[in-house]
Amino acid sequence: TYTEDSMRFTLQAKALPLTEVVNKLAIAPAQKELQTYRGKGTVDFNLLFASKASSNKTNIVCGFSVHHGFLQEPLKNTRISDISLQGNYSSNGNPKDDKLILKNLKFRTLAGPFSGNLTVSNFLNPRIYGQAKGGLELNALHQLFKNDFIERIQGHAQLNTEFDVQVEKNVHVNKMNGNLRLDGVEFKAQNDHRVFNNIRGNFILHGSTLGIEAATLAVNQSDLQLDGRMENIYDFFANKGPLKVDCAINSQKIAVEDLGKTSKEEKRDNKGKQFVLPKNIEGVIHLQAKCITYDNHRFENLNSPVTISASRLNFSSIAVRNGGADVFGNLNIQEDAPEHLIISAKVQSKNITFNPLFKEWNNFDQSVITSKQIEGNAEAEVDFYAPFDLIGGIDLHQMKVLAHLKVVNGSLHQVQAIEEIAASLKTNAGNLFIGKKNIETLQKNLKNISFSTLENTFLIEHGVLTIPSMRIESSAMNLDLSGSHTFEQMIDYRIKFDFRELLGEDRDAEFGTILDDGTGLKIYLRMVGHIDNPRITWDKSQKKQDIKEQISQEKENMVAMLKSEWGLFKKDSTVKEYQTPKETKETVKVQFNNPSANKEKPDLEKPAQKEGKMKSKLNQWKNEQQQNQVSVVVKKG
Numbered sequence: 001t002y003t004e005d006s007m008r009f010t011l012q013a014k015a016l017p018l019t020e021v022v023n024k025l026a027i028a029p030a031q032k033e034l035q036t037y038r039g040k041g042t043v044d045f046n047l048l049f050a051s052k053a054s055s056n057k058t059n060i061v062c063g064f065s066v067h068h069g070f071l072q073e074p075l076k077n078t079r080i081s082d083i084s085l086q087g088n089y090s091s092n093g094n095p096k097d098d099k100l101i102l103k104n105l106k107f108r109t110l111a112g113p114f115s116g117n118l119t120v121s122n123f124l125n126p127r128i129y130g131q132a133k134g135g136l137e138l139n140a141l142h143q144l145f146k147n148d149f150i151e152r153i154q155g156h157a158q159l160n161t162e163f164d165v166q167v168e169k170n171v172h173v174n175k176m177n178g179n180l181r182l183d184g185v186e187f188k189a190q191n192d193h194r195v196f197n198n199i200r201g202n203f204i205l206h207g208s209t210l211g212i213e214a215a216t217l218a219v220n221q222s223d224l225q226l227d228g229r230m231e232n233i234y235d236f237f238a239n240k241g242p243l244k245v246d247c248a249i250n251s252q253k254i255a256v257e258d259l260g261k262t263s264k265e266e267k268r269d270n271k272g273k274q275f276v277l278p279k280n281i282e283g284v285i286h287l288q289a290k291c292i293t294y295d296n297h298r299f300e301n302l303n304s305p306v307t308i309s310a311s312r313l314n315f316s317s318i319a320v321r322n323g324g325a326d327v328f329g330n331l332n333i334q335e336d337a338p339e340h341l342i343i344s345a346k347v348q349s350k351n352i353t354f355n356p357l358f359k360e361w362n363n364f365d366q367s368v369i370t371s372k373q374i375e376g377n378a379e380a381e382v383d384f385y386a387p388f389d390l391i392g393g394i395d396l397h398q399m400k401v402l403a404h405l406k407v408v409n410g411s412l413h414q415v416q417a418i419e420e421i422a423a424s425l426k427t428n429a430g431n432l433f434i435g436k437k438n439i440e441t442l443q444k445n446l447k448n449i450s451f452s453t454l455e456n457t458f459l460i461e462h463g464v465l466t467i468p469s470m471r472i473e474s475s476a477m478n479l480d481l482s483g484s485h486t487f488e489q490m491i492d493y494r495i496k497f498d499f500r501e502l503l504g505e506d507r508d509a510e511f512g513t514i515l516d517d518g519t520g521l522k523i524y525l526r527m528v529g530h531i532d533n534p535r536i537t538w539d540k541s542q543k544k545q546d547i548k549e550q551i552s553q554e555k556e557n558m559v560a561m562l563k564s565e566w567g568l569f570k571k572d573s574t575v576k577e578y579q580t581p582k583e584t585k586e587t588v589k590v591q592f593n594n595p596s597a598n599k600e601k602p603d604l605e606k607p608a609q610k611e612g613k614m615k616s617k618l619n620q621w622k623n624e625q626q627q628n629q630v631s632v633v634v635k636k637g
Helices: 016-024 028-034 138-144 233-237 264-269 354-360 416-424 428-433 437-445 540-567 613-628
Strands: 006-017 036-053 057-071 079-091 099-109 112-121 125-139 150-167 171-189 198-208 209-219 224-231 243-251 283-294 299-308 313-323 325-337 340-353 373-391 399-412 448-461 464-472 476-487 488-498 512-519 520-530 533-536 586-592
Touching: 006 016, 016 036, 016 057, 099 125, 125 138, 125 171, 138 150, 150 283, 171 233, 340 354, 354 373, 416 520, 416 533
Parallel strands: 243 283
Antiparallel strands: 006 036, 036 057, 057 079, 079 099, 099 112, 112 125, 125 150, 150 171, 171 198, 198 209, 209 224, 224 243, 283 299, 299 313, 313 325, 325 340, 340 373, 373 399, 399 448, 448 464, 464 476, 476 488, 488 520, 512 586, 520 533
16 A cells, blocks of 8 residues: 555565575575575565655564475585574664564584574664574585685584674673584685694583583694683673683694694785784693694603783793703793794703704704714703794894703714814924824824713803803813804804823824923914814913913912911901812923933823922921011911
């Protein structure tokens, strides 16, 4: 009916073909999708439209139902059968009062039967509530209701839930309880290199808490098993608060590159960077992984609680095996800028084996000593700090490492830098003074060096490895070594050893036989320049420094003698009692053209220990004081 002030009409139909109704009423994208389906079933339709100009209102009431519906996608043969529902839509022109009711919604997929009821009211800020129970074939739903986020999804889901949510700016959950079971689900999002497959598990929703039971999934080459719970999930999805987690994750293998949305190559090509550590997740994850791989590195048997906070991961008690060594300690990772991490750790290991460790870390990006040239076992305590970029890796010049290392039963084979020490002595003066055969013997010994124990604390800072002075007692020779080594392979080594270390069984130099009576001449060498072509020179500055230290030590000895022999400075706790040195002073004598040297080598006996001049004079003064009863006063300094 129609008047000047109003209009009213009704439309009724029975047993309309389901596919024809969908095609006529659906919007263009949905119509295009559904035209590819073969289907059958009928639709009953009842529409009332009424409008009154004087009241500026329009009322629409629509009832509809589907009977014996069936849809099949021809390419994958995805089927939805036994479709039936009763529905009602009403509107009075005010979207706040609009309402859609779907009652007795039923259908069947390969996942089994499904039924539910759904009500949507207030189309401006929709309130959605209802119940759902049954099986869902996710690929079939995806074919019907495609979206821009999902590239593909398949698998089965079993659902039993009741819900009541309000959608405004954010989603407000009035009620949400139920169970969801996933089985054999595969999922891939658009513009994401990851493929999530073999997703299985039980998910229990109670209020804003999601419980997870025996959930498993694989991401490319990685696998995860998850148990635990997540709280505050609705505020999290509404960006109103953090997601709180308390979970346990177990894995046979985790490839770190599988966890990021974009691959390393895509990150390199993409100028825009994004944060990779979550800012709005907090809690604890108990992590156990049999194997973790990253950039050709392999970490085994990792076990640690992981505390998650804003852009931070803290492994408070980590245990892991790498390069054949068991490592224990703590590790902290913080993202201070997009894709830029600050890594700090304090770890230790008692069973390091050099050969597999050097192989694992590609000889630590240096060629001076390779995995084929080093053997031995070690203990280490390491404090580590370094910035890390997901594309560029560790910033070596900002890295700081303090490492205390103790090596046992070590050996070095054919290390060119060490062999250069003997080569540097092959001069005319060296042959004359040391002996050509001694130099050749030393050079041969330096090709294969073994040592029982070596211990020192090393510092890496600003791209430089600093080696404090340390004593190396090896099969080739005993020496003191200190210096620095940059990541650009520039070295500055200082080497000190006793001259008699150069004297082997053959003590014949060009001008006579070398006799060693145990006195001490020190050799000071300095190795400077690029490791592939270093310069070896006499280290005069180190020799001067040693002399200064010897003079300082003599001063301390003199004061200690006064305290021990005269009883002075007894109240000064900084002055120690004098201890007679056990070692004898050493000298080297070179005997020229001694005929008897060719017949019989003299016995080299150590001279008897004698009192030093200072101590002899003090003893003389002390005896005179006792005889003459003279009082002597000496002030320190």
